[in-house]
Amino acid sequence: MHSTPIKAGLAVKGGSLCKRPNAERRAVHLTRRARRLRASALLLTLQRVPTFAAASAALSPLTVALRSQLLFQQAASVFGILLFLAASARADLVLSEGTNLAVDSHPEQGIIFDLLGGLWLLEDGKTNARALLDIDEGVARPRWSPDGRAIVFEKNREIVLFNPGTGTSRPLAAGARPRWHPDGERILFAAPDRTGRRQLFEIDVATELVWQLTHDDADVLEGAWSADGTRLAFITLNGTGYGLHLRGPNGETQLFESPERLSSPSFRPDGSLITFVRHGERLTVEMAILSTPVLVRTLVREPDLFDSPVVWRDRLRMLYAANGKIRRREFNSWIPRSVPFRASVASAAATTPGYELPAPAESGEAWVLRVGRLFDGQQTTWRENRDIVIRGEAIVAVEPTRERDGMQVIAMPGAVAIPGLIDSCGHATGSPADQQALLRSGVLTRIATEPGFVSNELAPRQLVPDCGTSVAERQYVWQQTRQTSPRGQHYDDSAFNRSGARSLFLSGIAAAPNATDSDPESATGASRIDDAGQVALATATNGWPVATAVLAELHALGLESGHELDALRTATGLAADYLGLDGRIGEIRAGAYADLVLLAGDPARHLATPIAIVKNGRLISRRALDDD
Numbered sequence: 001m002h003s004t005p006i007k008a009g010l011a012v013k014g015g016s017l018c019k020r021p022n023a024e025r026r027a028v029h030l031t032r033r034a035r036r037l038r039a040s041a042l043l044l045t046l047q048r049v050p051t052f053a054a055a056s057a058a059l060s061p062l063t064v065a066l067r068s069q070l071l072f073q074q075a076a077s078v079f080g081i082l083l084f085l086a087a088s089a090r091a092d093l094v095l096s097e098g099t100n101l102a103v104d105s106h107p108e109q110g111i112i113f114d115l116l117g118g119l120w121l122l123e124d125g126k127t128n129a130r131a132l133l134d135i136d137e138g139v140a141r142p143r144w145s146p147d148g149r150a151i152v153f154e155k156n157r158e159i160v161l162f163n164p165g166t167g168t169s170r171p172l173a174a175g176a177r178p179r180w181h182p183d184g185e186r187i188l189f190a191a192p193d194r195t196g197r198r199q200l201f202e203i204d205v206a207t208e209l210v211w212q213l214t215h216d217d218a219d220v221l222e223g224a225w226s227a228d229g230t231r232l233a234f235i236t237l238n239g240t241g242y243g244l245h246l247r248g249p250n251g252e253t254q255l256f257e258s259p260e261r262l263s264s265p266s267f268r269p270d271g272s273l274i275t276f277v278r279h280g281e282r283l284t285v286e287m288a289i290l291s292t293p294v295l296v297r298t299l300v301r302e303p304d305l306f307d308s309p310v311v312w313r314d315r316l317r318m319l320y321a322a323n324g325k326i327r328r329r330e331f332n333s334w335i336p337r338s339v340p341f342r343a344s345v346a347s348a349a350a351t352t353p354g355y356e357l358p359a360p361a362e363s364g365e366a367w368v369l370r371v372g373r374l375f376d377g378q379q380t381t382w383r384e385n386r387d388i389v390i391r392g393e394a395i396v397a398v399e400p401t402r403e404r405d406g407m408q409v410i411a412m413p414g415a416v417a418i419p420g421l422i423d424s425c426g427h428a429t430g431s432p433a434d435q436q437a438l439l440r441s442g443v444l445t446r447i448a449t450e451p452g453f454v455s456n457e458l459a460p461r462q463l464v465p466d467c468g469t470s471v472a473e474r475q476y477v478w479q480q481t482r483q484t485s486p487r488g489q490h491y492d493d494s495a496f497n498r499s500g501a502r503s504l505f506l507s508g509i510a511a512a513p514n515a516t517d518s519d520p521e522s523a524t525g526a527s528r529i530d531d532a533g534q535v536a537l538a539t540a541t542n543g544w545p546v547a548t549a550v551l552a553e554l555h556a557l558g559l560e561s562g563h564e565l566d567a568l569r570t571a572t573g574l575a576a577d578y579l580g581l582d583g584r585i586g587e588i589r590a591g592a593y594a595d596l597v598l599l600a601g602d603p604a605r606h607l608a609t610p611i612a613i614v615k616n617g618r619l620i621s622r623r624a625l626d627d628d
Contacts, residue, residue: 095343097324098493099485102308105319106144109164112151113326114139115343116493119153119162122326122341129343132164141177141308146184150205154178159189161205173203173210177222179309182229188213190222200234218243224274224309226267233265233274244276244288255288256296266309275299275310283486285310285320302327302336304487324491355447355463357584360393360593360616367391367408369417369614370401371598377419377572377587380565388417390594393617397590410619415611418568418603419586420444420595421550422575423460425467425506425538429546435459437547440625442597442610445585449540457615458625461595463579467540506578507553507570508541536578537571551608560604568603593617 098115105111110123118135119142132151133139142153142162151162152172159178162169175191186202193199193212198219203210214220216236223234231248242262244255256262261279268275274288285300300310302322311319316331319339326339366389374386376398387404389397421442428448429435438446438460445461484490537557539549550571557567576586585593596614599606612621 095345095492096341097491098343099324099489099491100306100308101321101324101326102141102306103311103319103321103326104143105311105313106148107313109144109148111319111326111339112142112144113321113341114142114153116345118345119151120341120343121164122339127340127342129341131343131345132167133162133169135345143178143180145180146182152178152180152187159187159203161187172205172208173201175201179222179224181225182227188223188225188232190220200232222263222265224265224267226271227269228271231267231271233267233276235262235265235276244274246274246290255290255294256286263307264309266312268315269312270315272315277305277307277309279307279486283307300329300336304485304489307486324485324489355579355581357463357581357593359584359591360395362394362396363392365391365408366396367410368404369596369619370409370411370413371415371417372413373416374398374588375416375418375565375568375572375603376589377569377576380569382565385413386417388588388594388596390614390617393593395588395590395592395594398588412598412611414600416599416601416603416606417588418442418597418599419572419588420593420597420613420615421571422446422537422579422586423539423550423571424536424575424578425449425508425540426549427540427546428466431546432459434546436625438550439613439615439620440610440622441548441551442607442613443550444595444597444613444615447579458620461585461615467538506536506538507557508538535570536575554607555604559607564603 095115098113101113101115103111103113110121110126112132113120113122113129115129116135117138117140118131119133119137119139120129121132122129138155140154142151144151149163149165151164153160153162154176155171157174157176159172159175160169161172172187173189173191175189178187178189180187181202185206186204188200188202190198191201193215197216198221199216200213200220200223201210202213213223213232214234218236218238221235221237223232225232231246234245234247236243236245241257241259243257244262244265246253246255255274256276258278262276263279264275264277266275267273271290273290275285276288278284278286282303283305284298284302285305286296287299289295289297300320300322304323306321308321313319317328318331319326319328321327322336326341327336328339329336369388369390371386371388372384374383374388376383385401387397387399387401387409388395389399389407421444423438423443423446426446426448428450436458439458443460445463447463447467450466537550537553539546539553542549542553542556544552554567554571557570558564559567572586573582574586576582576584579585583589583591585595588596594614594617597607597610598612598614600609600611610622610625612619613625614620
């Protein structure tokens with residue numbers, strides 16, 4: 001159930017569109033958006049709480065925010081991610097999983113891990129993790145010193161030493177994959193030597209003197225010391241593949257070789273075996289048992305193992321990271337368990353483009369558009385046999401088909417209805433032919449990269465300001481740059497950027513047409529869009545002409561891949577969320593503008609040739625769209 005949109009703070013001058021005028025309006029909008037975020041996007045939806053939704057419109061922004069916070073807290077055990085709202089429009093995000101975590105443990109200090117570029121400490125027996133370094137610090141692969149008084153980590157290909165007691169850090173050297181020597185005085189790391197080949201080096205923490213440990217003909221990618229400091233395990237890469245090597249008092253031996261990548265070596269405390277990560281069809285933890293001969297066996301199989309060294313708490317208990325979680329397991333057991341954590345991220349104020357659109361006018365007689373199937377812009381299922389009741393510019397009801405005494409009914413039982421499409425950032429054009437072509441392809445709202453696109457009855461709605469600089473200024477990123485796990489998965493943290501605000505992704509991924517194939521239905525790109533972040537369709541970078549850019553982008557996003565509704569959401573409900581206009585456009589629901597596209601069947605086949613559109617409540621036939 002949706003509440004009536006809160007109208008406090010609207011700024012509409014002479015019917016024109018403008019940005020949000022003040023922080024109170026932003027707080028109200030953020031609260032309304034938070035209630036409607038879908039659980040599939042990893043945020044709790046309050047659509048399941050109808051009494052809250054029905055009453056919220058009458059409450060002040062502060063009251064709405066406080067009640068939102070209470071309901072979110074009550075649902076903490078169900079969803080691993082929460083958003084607490086306040087009237088300041090700032091939020092605390094509580095994350096319980098992360099992408100590509102690296103973990104380490106100290107018997108007295110607890111578990112450390114990296115999350116959103118920050119450094120976190122999880123003390124034994126607790127679930128609330130404490131931030132040692134903020135989430136914008138770029139922390140990766142942290143490791144405790146043997147005495148627990150210092151932490152070394154990698155940051156932008158640099159080795160950094162951090163003192164948790166004082167909260168201070170200092171860079172040590174350029175390099176990657178740092179590991180402590182068991183004496184706690186030296187740090188092992190990988191870096192290029194004078195020839196450009198990667199080798200292992202050590203740095204003395206006190207003096208910062210650096211010396212080279214390996215002079216191999218192959219690249220030496222990373223290493224680890226045994227607990228007694230007498231043996232060094234390391235990974236090499238040469239022309240034939242990867243190798244796991246052991247150097248000790250009796251010389252150097254290659255323990256294992258593979259054409260597949262090897263990484264993250266780690267000694268068991270008693271020195272009886274070395275674990276390492278093997279990058280096969282999926283990542284696994286292998287163990288090289290130091291017997292005669294050496295035996296290599298699989299130790300850990302997980303659906304989505306992360307590339308991080310196994311952490312041995314003792315000779316039987318180990319930790320590693322997989323499936324977005326910190327995992328613990330006994331050596332002689334195949335049953336792992338998760339170590340729960342809650343990391344509270346103090347976020348920046350939510351950032352959305354902040355467009356305004358006045359409520360659609362409800363005037364004149366209501367009429368009914370009857371369709372066989374309907375996609376409402378948010379749900380991921382079709383709704384069958386629906387009546388869309390329209391008055392003036394607005395949809396006033398969406399109901400199952402029934403008798404309508406005294407009302408004009410336009411019956412199209414074979415038609416498919418979808419919301420008018422939205423291009424969140426497209427190229428400007430002053431061509432009337434392009435504008436009409438956009439309407440013919442179902443685009444009823446768009447933002448242009450620069451001024452010059454003029455709205456009229458046979459052109460899409462044009463929102464201002466233009467989007468030419470907004471992408472960079474508001475820190476939106478392209479969808480394909482988002483961090484993924486080794487199995488291509490997105491976890492809670494991937495839906496947020498490093499400032500703590502929810503990530504908003506623009507698409508723009510359709511490959512440009514070539515000389516022999518300019519059919520937008522052949523456009524290639526991502527196979528589908530997942531829901532970990534908010535993805536809005538945009539065409540400014542996809543290389544297609546204005547008239548066909550949206551259709552090409554939808555096909556690149558998977559319109560024909562069996563996930564047509566996922567693709568359509570990027571140009572309807574998700575695009576409206578991106579623009580801050582959810583509830584106004586991009587949806588077929590009461591209170592929204594009556595902007596509809598009517599198709600003869602499946603969108604993958606018929607989106608290029610709508611049989612009609614409804615714009616601002618006015619039904620426009622295909623013939624009218626085709627007239628010059």
